[in-house]
Amino acid sequence: MDELVEHVDEQDEVLGVVDRAEAIRQGWLHRIATIVCHDEDGRFLVHRRPDDSSRFPGQYNWMLGGAADVGESYEEAAARELAEELGVHAAPRFVLKFLCSGAISPYWLGLHEVVITGPVRPNVQEVAWHDWLTESELESLVRQQKFVPDAREAFDRYRNLSRPDESLS
Template identity: 40%
Template sequence: MTAHETVDYVDADDRPVTRGPRGGAAARGLYYRVAATVCTDSAGRLLVYRRPDWAAVYPAHHDILIGGCPRAGESYAEAAARELHEELGVVAVPRLLLHQPRPSPLGRCWLAVHVAEVPTPSRVDPREIADHFFVPTADLADRPPTPFVPEGRRVLAQLLARGLPLPPP
């Protein structure tokens, strides 16, 4: 998604209030939305990727959350599926696991975290992903690569603590 695309700005209850350019919600005291997906393979391993060195937020950090902002009028699920296709070149049906307000480096957001089983990505977007690999969940929880995006680490811990299913049934 580019900065000139229109996104929904929402209130503290995730109700749309108005629309505007990506990155403009905080200046209005509103939230923006983020749709992210934790990807697994058929063996139940988690996809970890490294952000490019030039990324504006968390450059060269590892993460498990593939995603971005839903476009204006787009649902979280639609945005999650679109982002998987744009960033990894895969088609998948993400399943919602978490939906909660979160702070972010760009202001407050509503984060919807999905899970999806995906094949090994064959066409990643180098503007978004510098490297990627699958890791057993226990190994990732015990020895995550560094540096790691704080929100991705927090989501992983939250999913594991809740016993949420990874991968999806």
């Protein structure tokens, strides 16, 4: 077994511990923690995945993250992934969680956000390129084909939270 994760059900309750590759092959639900990074001007960090990445090579994403380890909360996993992928030590704030159908397999996605005030040191095994984009620039990029599909769904859900339907007021 390589990477162990918690196999969870439709209510995000733990059923057992499994190998992540097996969870993906079998379509078993597991937990993924993601982080949306903002700078002090409110811009979003966007990155391109390395061309040799096993998942979504060369595609753009507005989230960093990965699988939650066994016994790890979404928040703990988000903080760990932030440190591993950007070299930033902070406590990301939980924003939302949803059952993502996933382009590769289904999973629970916990989305967090953090404001980064200092320099970032991207891990080249995870981030081939990065830049800070305005919301409108990100909106344009999200609709492109070379954007991670699951990240597109998360972006739409995030936008719906921050922009409730004004016709209801």
